[in-house]
Amino acid sequence: MVYLELFISFARVSLFGFGGGPSMIPLVRAEVVEGRGWLTPEAFLDAFAFGNALPGPIVTKLSAYVGHQVAGWPGAAAALAGATLPTMLLILLAVRLVLRGKENQWLRAAIDGIRPVVVALLLLVAWDFAPRALGLAAAAGLDADLLAAVGRSWPLWAIAAASLVATVRFKVHPVPLIVVGAALGVLFGLGS
Amino acid sequence: MTEPVAASGYVGRLVSLVLAFGRVGTFGFGGGPSMIPLIRTEAVTTNGWMSDEEFMELYAVASSLPGPIATNLAAYFGWQVAGLPGSLSALTGLIAPSGLTIVGLGGLYAATKDSAAVQDALAGIRPVVIALLLGVAISFAPRALASHLRPGPLLKATLVVVAFAVAAFTDVHPAFLIVAGAGAGLALRRLW
Numbered sequence: 260m261v262y263l264e265l266f267i268s269f270a271r272v273s274l275f276g277f278g279g280g281p282s283m284i285p286l287v288r289a290e291v292v293e294g295r296g297w298l299t300p301e302a303f304l305d306a307f308a309f310g311n312a313l314p315g316p317i318v319t320k321l322s323a324y325v326g327h328q329v330a331g332w333p334g335a336a337a338a339l340a341g342a343t344l345p346t347m348l349l350i351l352l353a354v355r356l357v358l359r360g361k362e363n364q365w366l367r368a369a370i371d372g373i374r375p376v377v378v379a380l381l382l383l384v385a386w387d388f389a390p391r392a393l394g395l396a397a398a399a400g401l402d403a404d405l406l407a408a409v410g411r412s413w414p415l416w417a418i419a420a421a422s423l424v425a426t427v428r429f430k431v432h433p434v435p436l437i438v439v440g441a442a443l444g445v446l447f448g449l450g451s
Numbered sequence: 452m453t454e455p456v457a458a459s460g461y462v463g464r465l466v467s468l469v470l471a472f473g474r475v476g477t478f479g480f481g482g483g484p485s486m487i488p489l490i491r492t493e494a495v496t497t498n499g500w501m502s503d504e505e506f507m508e509l510y511a512v513a514s515s516l517p518g519p520i521a522t523n524l525a526a527y528f529g530w531q532v533a534g535l536p537g538s539l540s541a542l543t544g545l546i547a548p549s550g551l552t553i554v555g556l557g558g559l560y561a562a563t564k565d566s567a568a569v570q571d572a573l574a575g576i577r578p579v580v581i582a583l584l585l586g587v588a589i590s591f592a593p594r595a596l597a598s599h600l601r602p603g604p605l606l607k608a609t610l611v612v613v614a615f616a617v618a619a620f621t622d623v624h625p626a627f628l629i630v631a632g633a634g635a636g637l638a639l640r641r642l643w
Contacts, residue, residue, distance in 0.1 A: 271626060273518040273519065274518065275625070275626040275629050276517050276518060276519070277516075277517050277629065278514075278591070279514065279519065280519050280520070281587045282591075284584070284587070285625050286625050286626065289624055301573075301577075304577055304580055305564075305573055305576070306553075306557070307580055307584075308576050308577075308580050309553055309556045309557070309560070310553060311580070311583060313480075313553055313556075314476060314478060314479045314549050315476040315477075315479055315521075315550070316479075316486070316519045316521045316522055316545065316546070317519075318519045319519060319522060319549070319550060320550060320553045321553075323549075323551075323554055324553045324554060324557050335550070339546060339550065342519070342522075343518075343522045343526070345518070346516065346517055346519070346522070346523055347518075347523065347538060347542070349516055349517070349523075350513060350516055350518070350527050351530055353512055353516055364640075366515055367515070368639070368640035369633035369634075370515055370633070371639075371640075372610070372633050372635040372636020372638075372639065373633050373636065374594060374595035374632075375607045375610035375611045375614065376614040376628050376631070377591060378588050378591050378596075378611050379610075379611045379613075379614035379615035379628075380614070380618060380625050380629075381584060381587055381588035381591065382588045382611075383615055383618045383619055384584055385581050385584040385585045386615075386619065388577075388580070388581060392577035392578050392581045393577075393578060393581065415574070415577075415578045416578070419579070419581050419582050420582075421582075422578065422579045422581075423586060425582075426583055426586035427586050427590070432480065433480075433583055434480065436582070436583070437576055437580075440572075440576040440577075440578065440579035441575050442572075442575070443575045444573065444574045444576065445568055445571045445572050447571075447575075449571055449575050450567065450569075450571035450572070450573060450575075451567065451570070451571065
């Protein structure tokens with residue numbers, strides 16, 4: 260039953276997502292694109308772009324979107340419930356157990372080991388999407404083809420590089436970056 | 452922000468929860484971390500649900516648990532103010548504005564994504580998304596690599612590389628890697 264699948268998938272995302280919303284993006288992709296095949300890689304990337312342009316928590320936006328795509332409003336509700344209710348119960352319990360006690364050294368040690376994994380998983384999402392986003396998907400891995408593909412798609416590489424500098428170095432907000440990317444795409448017909 | 456809502460009676464408290472977290476969900480552009488200061492303002496300044504010190508403690512607990520931090524905090528405050536209906540009210544306020552918007556955008560996307568102009572715009576947006584994903588990974592890296600615990604940055608960097616290689620070249624679910632990372636963190640704490 261699809262509502263249960265949505266609930267379980269997003270509960271899994273949320274329960275294994277240590278380190279806040281962005282750490283869950285690789286988990287959402289694993290469930291939605293690879294696990295269940297609810298979205299194509301491109302559709303997921305596009306949904307992530309919309310999600311980044313809107314306010315609010317990223318995981319609840321993605322779960323509402325995916326749930327609605329898969330099974331309408333009840334689907335959106337099931338996915339949202341999965342993303343929020345299990346960890347909500349956890350924090351209500353944890354606050355009673357932990358907050359008044361001393362800091363938990365073991366939990367900190369575990370999270371210390373989880374954070375590098377999260378960095379690796381985030382890099383992997385970018386790595387997996389890069390060929391499609393940067394116009395290399397058609398190149399079959401042959402070196403000459405690859406070089407030719409890079410030659411043709413350099414505007415996409417330039418947009419990626421400029422956006423990276425803007426977001427990391429100058430902390431430019433995602434919304435203007437996405438708007439500028441869309442405008443350049445239309446102006447120079449990058450989709451064809 | 453606006454004047455505190457007079458929380459007279461139970462229904463009044465529920466309404467003030469929906470409004471408080473509705474403001475957070477509407478103005479919190481940039482994912483979870485951008486919402487923390489907004490939640491602090493609502494909880495400490497606007498509504499006086501807790502002191503600054505209590506908020507810091509609660510944030511420490513919430514950020515070491517899995518799940519979206521903003522929704523976990525919303526669920527907690529809702530519970531404190533008005534029990535389970537309070538939790539659900541706060542979650543609804545937080546999620547509804549951006550959740551409804553992204554589902555609406557999804558409809559627009561489905562209807563127009565095959566047009567040439569939208570294809571061009573998406574081609575321009577996708578490299579930006581790659582940059583945003585890399586940016587998230589890069590902003591996570593300092594916290595992930597530096598640590599008060601003994602295992603130094605070099606060891607953590609090795610963990611990033613190993614996790615990336617395993618995730619890239621095998622089919623393991625990210626959740627397993629996260630559990631493995633927790634195990635590594637605990638093991639390293641034991642060794643040093």
